[in-house]
Amino acid sequence: MSTVSLAKPPSYDSPPQFHRTPSYAREPRAEERRLAQGFVRNQRNERAADFVKQSKTASIVLRLSDQAEGVEIPTYGLRAPIEGVVELSKPDGLVHVSVKVEGTMKLHEFGEGGMVTSTLCSETVTLWRKGIDPGPCPDRLDFSISLPTQYSDEKDTYPLPPTFEAHLSGLPGFHADVEYQVTAIASKTKLPLGKLNSLGQSAVSTPFIYLPRTCPSSPLPGPLQGSGDVPESTDWKTYEATVNARSDGARPINVRFFVPKSHVFCKSEPIPFHVSFVSSAVTLASLLPYLTTEENPGGKSSTRIQLLRQICVNVKDEYSQTAANTELWKVIKLGEGTMRRGADSPRMLSFSGEINVDTTVKAGAFKAGGLWVKDFIVFQLNPSNALRGPIGDARIIVPVRIVSDPYSAHTGAYVDTPPARISPPESVGEDDVPTLDFDAPTYNGV
Incomplete structure (x- = not known):
């Protein structure tokens, strides 16, 4: 019998010894950057609590499911079902039990503009009716109502607007309010559905926040690359303006403002930008003292790059004799960036920076009837003597959209309804944008 000689197995190096495992955190540190984000199945655990509201007599309790622990007001997103339970301490003698979800938009112009109230949504679901549903009224009744995705007025159809004030x-002035609420009703009288009357009726109501989740359709680009006077990138959009220079031998200055081409930014991520000033070396030397930068915070000019929000209200007063349309608007600051010196060339000064969005910002831009919320990045060079001084002024307005979620290539990993991908905003002409306040007030969350 022959024997088979087995070769000795190869040797392997010993695995490296780690003294500790690497540490990880859900949020990136200051020196790190999030490239993509997905959401896994256990995210629903963060919204596993019930929101509970009861009437003054505790005869009826409204319990809303799938809410974050300890919230003061429940929150729902796009196509989110409003689900929960109506609990009754004394169901005997009731005629019907129902739940009503409604949304309203109130626009009030102080002065001659008037006031308009629009119904955004209104749906009543009957949970139990005496004589129609079998048996006595239960002490617990489940319900589920889905929010619509849009609403219509006499002029057009719009996406359902977020909660806003x-x-x-x-x-003249204005007050704009978009609000939603859910009401549970238990009645011992045969009133029409949705009609509230204290006689023989108990009700409990709570407002809720409607914030549809949205995300960019593409990730933020890498740093702008290029050589010479013209940086090149297909991921960045260029906006230009000309600054007059009046010194002897000076030439006009070409301002090039670069923003990511998508124009859509997550509210929790810094918005990157680049600025370059192109002219002769002599002209650029005279411009430099007028630029406000990290290296020169007290420059002769106030050079500012801001994220601004314009809120427009237009109400037609049906009772006014002129019946004219009026428009009022307000501009508030959502964030501001600072320029940092970059790589220069003999005919170009280069700067870059980021804008951090105010943490109190909840909703992005939207249009709903006579209410229009628009967001812009505004570059402005504003010397104190721009009309006659050595350096003129310039302003560049870039329309953008602010969204709730960062870009993710794996929207299928979302447990809840994934955020809708947002396309770039429309271009803006001079006739579309009123003069923006240079010193706009800081956003205060309303």
Whole structure:
């Protein structure tokens, strides 16, 4: 019998010894950057609590499911079902039990503009009716109502607007309010559905926040690359303006403002930008003292790059004799960036920076009837003597959209309805944008 000689197995190096495993955190540190984000199945655990509201007599309790622990107001997103339970301490003698979800938009112009109230949604679901549903009324009734995705008025159809509130003090002024609420009703009388009457009726109501989740359709680009006077990138959009220079031998200055081509940014991520000034070396040397940068915070000019929000209200007063349309608007600051010196060339000064969005910002831009919320990045060079001084002024307005979620290539990993991908905003002409306040007030969350 022959024997088979087995070769000795190869040797392997010993695995490296780690003294500790690497540490990880859900949020990136200051020196790190999030490239993509997905959401896994256990995310629903963060919204596993019930929101509970009861009437003054505790005869009826409204319990809303799938909410974050300890929230003061429940929150729902796009196509989110409003689900829960109506609990009754004394169901005997009831005629019907129902739940109503409604949304309203109130626009009030102080002065001659008038006031308009629009119904955004209104749906009543009957949970139990005496004589129609079998048996006595249960002490617990489940319900589920889905929010619509849009609403219509006499002029057009719009996406359902988010919860929103804004005001402009003084005369003329305005107050705009978009609000939603859910109400549970238990009645011992045969009133029409949705009609509230204290006689023989118990009700409990709570407002809720409607914030549809949205995300960019593409990730943020890498740093702008290029050589010479013209940086090149297909991921960045260029906006240009010309600054007059009046010194002897000076030439006009070409301002090039670069923003990511998508124009759509997550509210929790810094918005990158680049600025370059192109002219002769002599002209650029005279411009430099007028630029406000990290290296020169007290420059002769106030050079500012801001994220601004414009809130427009237009109400037609049906009772006014002129029946004219009026438009009021307010501009508030959502964030501001600072320029950092970059790589220069003999005919170009280069800067870059980021804008951090105010953490109190909840909703992005939207249009709903007479209420229009628009967001812009505004570059402005504003010397104190721009009309006659050595350096003129310039302003560049870039329309953008602010969204709730960062870009993710794996929207299928979302447990809840994934955020809708948002396309770039429309271009803006001079006739579309009123003069923006240079020193806009800081956003205060309303």
